[in-house]
Amino acid sequence: MEGGDPFGAPPVDDAPIVLDAPIPDPPVVVDEPPIVMPPAPVPVPEPIVMEAPVEEETSAMATWNAEWMEKLQNRKNSENEAKAAAIEQAGKDLAQFVAERDASRESKMSKNRSEEQVKLEALEADLESDNPWERVVKLVDLQQEGEGSDVSRMRSILIQLKNEPIKA
Structure with missing residues (x-):
């Protein structure tokens, strides 16, 4: 493309196009201060005039509501006191129960120890006995009767062997 626009557009006039010509400076814009508008006027509210409270007679419903609320508050207070007393009593009862349970447990443990000691002493004495049938x-x-079978012969043999020492 000769002498025309590099994108293919034909020149507008017949003036020669110089490709290496200096680019002209952009137009200089003078900074002007911004325009400041005064603030819009604020409407002044009218002063509020408070009227003196007029003492109105309380209606029967308002009186009943006040009495009812007081009655409910009294009930709530008494229930809270009863609840606190019940919780305190439950704590005391629980402590007493735990103490009784521990005492019962200790007594059973000591009783079991003594019974075990007696039984061990009896076993040791039986081991030292001369008659093994004892x-x-x-x-x-030997005191209990059998329910379904006859064990009288066995009982009599054991009693006889107990009473007669072994002849060795």
Whole structure:
């Protein structure tokens, strides 16, 4: 493209186009101070005139409501006091229960220890016995009657062996 626009547009006039010509400076704009508008006038509110409170007679409903609210407050206070007393009593009862349970537990433990000690001493004494049938008889209950089978012969043999020492 000769002498025209690099994008293909034809020149507007017949003036020669110089490609290496200096670019003209952009027009200089003078900074002017901004225009400041005065603030819009604020409307002044009219003064509020408070009227003196007029003492109105309370209606029957308002009186009843006030009495009801007072009654409810009294009930709530008494219930809270009863609740606090019940909680305190429950704490005392729980402490007493725990103390009784511990005392009962300790007494059972000491009773069991003493019974175990007596039983161990009896076993040691049985081991020292000369007649082994005495040990066998102590392990068998000879006073109880059998329900379904006849054990009288066995009982009599055990009693006889207990009373007669072994002839060795």
